[in-house]
Amino acid sequence: MVMKMKRDKVFKYIESHFEEHLSRLQELVRQPSISAENRGVRECAELVRRYLKDLGCSDARLVETSGNPVVYGYYDAGAEKTIIVYFMYDTQPVDEPGWTVPPLEGRIVEMEPFGKCLVARGAINTKGELGAFINACESIKAAGEKIPINMIFVAEGEEELGSRHLPEFINKYLNKLKEADAVFFPTADQDQKGKVQMSLGVKGIVYFELELDGKTWGYGPTEFDIHGSNKAWVDSPAWRMIQALSTFTTKDGNKVLVEGFSDNVLPPNKEDLELIEKLEKTFDEETIKEEMKVKRFMNDVHGKEALLKYLYSPTLNINGIWGGYIGPGTKTVLPYKITVKVDVRLVPNMTVEEVIPKIRKHLDKHGFKEIKIRELEEGYGWAKTSIKEPAAQAILKTYREFGYEPEIWPHMAGSAPFCMFNREPLNLPFVMGGLGHGARAHAPNEYIVVGEGGPTGGLITLEKSYVAILDNLSKML
């Protein structure tokens, strides 16, 4: 029995409750939940739990893990089909320079050409979408309609830390989660010109620190930075680390020289190649570069070549590096320690387990046994869903109903812990989608468009698209 929903009624309700709905997004971004700093995380979890409770979930609770709690909720729609709705309620830190508004204030800013935008940490990654999805669900009910599908809500608070304790939750709730037919992650997938980008997967990630200090090395200062003039007879952990790092890449910093780094990398499969043929036609690299303020891609690649690089290359990225005196002016010290934050992105068929041993072997082979590797995350693998999956077809149908022919990406270069649902033990199709736009995740002035009338959907369109996705999933799964 598939329930018929009168979408028009719901859409009208959404249109007439814009201000209230926007308030929920502001409430969410005003509640800090910076998992890297353990700031406001539990308070934010409580806020999300309250939303689920208020929505009418028969069960809505914080499930403790060894780290931050997972907010679990079950909405029993009395429907045949069930989806897991995946949320993340944590965000990146707000320490980076360049913010033109207080990052936790929830300020609404007029931005050309979009109109009204919410500019805040988490606006697009992903409190905006979380709030919009809750609004959408509430609107279905408030308009007198029925939510057409059962929903298992899983909101995790450690996405930005690599979802390290999500498996604990999954194992605990395995039987319940197995009731699901698919997993849906509400996103906002229009680019800044309004084009819809549909993504069918993600890369995996391993994140670690490399560190060298004089104590471990046996050379150089061991406990504190000493006077810089001693470089004449004391070794420098900083120079030594530079030498070690330099062995990892070619001179342009682009080719990874770790032995066997790409051994398990597969070429794109047949479906991927077909998707890329199509994708190439609409791929708007200038817009992508403009969003990032990047003048040109590495090696000046364009078009299909750029796409293949982006999607099928594993990466070895320096996220941060520091040591010694980093304040203004001059201070002459010989630093006793230097630290580098590195992440590796995994493409099919690389595994999490192979990364650290290869990095260790590389360091040892080049004579840098004294450099420590500190894993900051458990890491997780890549994930992919075929476009042929009914769940993916439901997303596609939704976009077409709204008049968009999406640009389909076989996967994206970013990472999310979708493999935890997509592969063993659940093996569920994992899809994401939504009609809206935002950008600058992990960067200053992160935003989500909330006003309508610009080239992209605003909050109203985003919520309508979620309603339609739920409706289509209920019919097509």
Next chain:
Amino acid sequence: MVMKMKRDKVFKYIESHFEEHLSRLQELVRQPSISAENRGVRECAELVRRYLKDLGCSDARLVETSGNPVVYGYYDAGAEKTIIVYFMYDTQPVDEPGWTVPPLEGRIVEMEPFGKCLVARGAINTKGELGAFINACESIKAAGEKIPINMIFVAEGEEELGSRHLPEFINKYLNKLKEADAVFFPTADQDQKGKVQMSLGVKGIVYFELELDGKTWGYGPTEFDIHGSNKAWVDSPAWRMIQALSTFTTKDGNKVLVEGFSDNVLPPNKEDLELIEKLEKTFDEETIKEEMKVKRFMNDVHGKEALLKYLYSPTLNINGIWGGYIGPGTKTVLPYKITVKVDVRLVPNMTVEEVIPKIRKHLDKHGFKEIKIRELEEGYGWAKTSIKEPAAQAILKTYREFGYEPEIWPHMAGSAPFCMFNREPLNLPFVMGGLGHGARAHAPNEYIVVGEGGPTGGLITLEKSYVAILDNLSKML
């Protein structure tokens, strides 16, 4: 006419005024004067000016420069001979971790085996000595004796910034400064076991930053850190800088590979070699290493070989490096900029002027034209005074009067702007000295010993030694 001073009377006065004298040191360290941060600098200059005025200087004023003021004072003793007393009143920042006391509090701490120590920023570098010297001068007068030599005080507030505006002052006061027969810098030159280390010179220094950002490069993110997953198709200024830096040294970080870097380096002269022969006999490398918490020197050198390395090698030192996310936990960004603070120490006969062009040429030659060099200091040259100079003999005599046979160093590896007095246009012999001990300049828990009874002199001994130095200079110049 040489005036006879009754030292005993002065020494008794010093012994009975310890607490008051210590208060002056505390007052000095409590007044921040962090030139790199422009914190408290002018207030500290005013404090020093007041000391000079109270001492009886006929002229005591702040002389403005393009940077921080120089505190100038003239004490007319009606004597035949005149010295310039060089002070610095600025200090390093206090941002480094590891302080066990508030660095600006002026706390007195019992430290084994020294006894009472003042632990504070500037304690040994060099507010402790500045305060002690003023105390010594006042004590001569308070004991009813006459200061035996005319003194031109020059207290600069930019020593930690490379004394960049001191030449402005020197040019302005050139005629007055030319009245001097020598320059004296009050220091505290016992090591932690009490051995006296007499140093006859300093290395020069050039301090600069290397920086690479995507805007200058034309590759990579240009305005802010972007999402780390973009490393797959966007260049990384961080990796690129690593590659550039790696060309500067051998794999151990110890041999500088800049073309012509050591071309002007002279071998030690005859006097230096004689001094080093003697020095080697008392050179206590274990104590030096213990003070720095360094297990071994580079290449495991010892004795004379270590001394030659320390004194006659120019250095290329990384003082600090930073870029991207340097907070706790994980944040995945591709940094748009990376900065490195570097200093070069100059030994005879290197010049300030040769350094930056050689660094620039090195970068260009290796294909790193996009890396910017930002000079943070004007830089200054090395300086040396012969042991045969009467001023040096006066210091030596003082140490012997107190029962110490000093270990004589041809120069030290540190830098100070002595060349501005020692070479053109003044060409004055420059000496330093004093019987006391402190350590951890530019490091946490910087201290000066103030109590007596340990292996080193405390504040009383230090002040007595300054009295004797003035007395000996007045007789021997």
